[in-house]
Amino acid sequence: MSSGPNWPPATGGDLDELAARLSSLAPSCGPVRLVGIDGHAGSGKSTLAGRLSALSGGAPVLHLDDVASHDELFDWLPRLTAQVLDPLSEGRESRYEVYDWTSRTASGTHPLPPAPLVLVEGVGAGRRALRPHLAAVLWLELPRRTAWERGQHRDGPELADFWQVWMAAEEAHFRADPTRPHAHWLVRQSPDRRVGFRVFPGPAGHPREKVAPDVP
Incomplete structure (x- = not known):
C-alpha cells in the first residue's frame, strides 16, 4: 500500500483528480x-x-439518511446488507426501502444499479462492518462541533430535540467505531468557494487499484 496520491500537503488535490482515481x-x-x-x-x-457523482458521469448515490430511521439511527446494517450489498455483490440491481422522517414510516423503495462506481454517503458510511465492501473511504475533515452547528442551523429549531438525541448517538458511534483512522482520503471544504473542496491523503494510505490486463 503506497503512502497516497502525490499531492502537495499544503494545498491538496482537487475533486477532478479524486473522481478519476475512484474510477x-x-x-x-x-x-x-x-x-x-x-x-x-x-x-x-x-x-x-x-x-x-457529477464528475464521475452520474455515479449513483445512496444516502444513508434514506436507510436510517428514528428507531435505527445506526442499526440499519442488516437491511443495508440484504437490500443493497447482497444484490450488488451479485451484479444485480438493488432496491432498498426509503424512510420518511416526517411520517416516520417507509415511503417506498428506490432502485440502485450495479454501476461501476456507487457512492454511499452518510454518518457511518465508513463503519467497520462496511469497510470490507468498500473500495475507498472518504472522510469530511470538519470538527464535530462545527459540523453540528451547521447541521442545526440547516435543520432549524423544529428539529432541536432530535439533534440532542442525534449528537449523543453519533458521539457514541464514532467512539466505538471510528472512521477517520481508516480513511483513504480526507476532504476539506476550501475557504475559496470557486475551489469548493480540497483532497488530502488519509491515514489509511492509498486503496487498491484495479490490475491492468496483460498486454500481449
Whole structure:
C-alpha cells in the first residue's frame, strides 16, 4: 500500500483528480466500486457526493439518511446488507426501502444499479462492518462541533430535540467505531468557494487499484 496520491500537503488535490482515481480502483462489491463518504452530521457529505457523482458521469448515490430511521439511527446494517450489498455483490440491481422522517414510516423503495462506481454517503458510511465492501473511504475533515452547528442551523429549531438525541448517538458511534483512522482520503471544504473542496491523503494510505490486463 503506497503512502497516497502525490499531492502537495499544503494545498491538496482537487475533486477532478479524486473522481478519476475512484474510477481506477479495484471493484469491491461484485462489479461495483463502492465508496463510503463519512463524517460528522452537517459536514457536507451530501454536497461532496453530488459533486463527485457529477464528475464521475452520474455515479449513483445512496444516502444513508434514506436507510436510517428514528428507531435505527445506526442499526440499519442488516437491511443495508440484504437490500443493497447482497444484490450488488451479485451484479444485480438493488432496491432498498426509503424512510420518511416526517411520517416516520417507509415511503417506498428506490432502485440502485450495479454501476461501476456507487457512492454511499452518510454518518457511518465508513463503519467497520462496511469497510470490507468498500473500495475507498472518504472522510469530511470538519470538527464535530462545527459540523453540528451547521447541521442545526440547516435543520432549524423544529428539529432541536432530535439533534440532542442525534449528537449523543453519533458521539457514541464514532467512539466505538471510528472512521477517520481508516480513511483513504480526507476532504476539506476550501475557504475559496470557486475551489469548493480540497483532497488530502488519509491515514489509511492509498486503496487498491484495479490490475491492468496483460498486454500481449
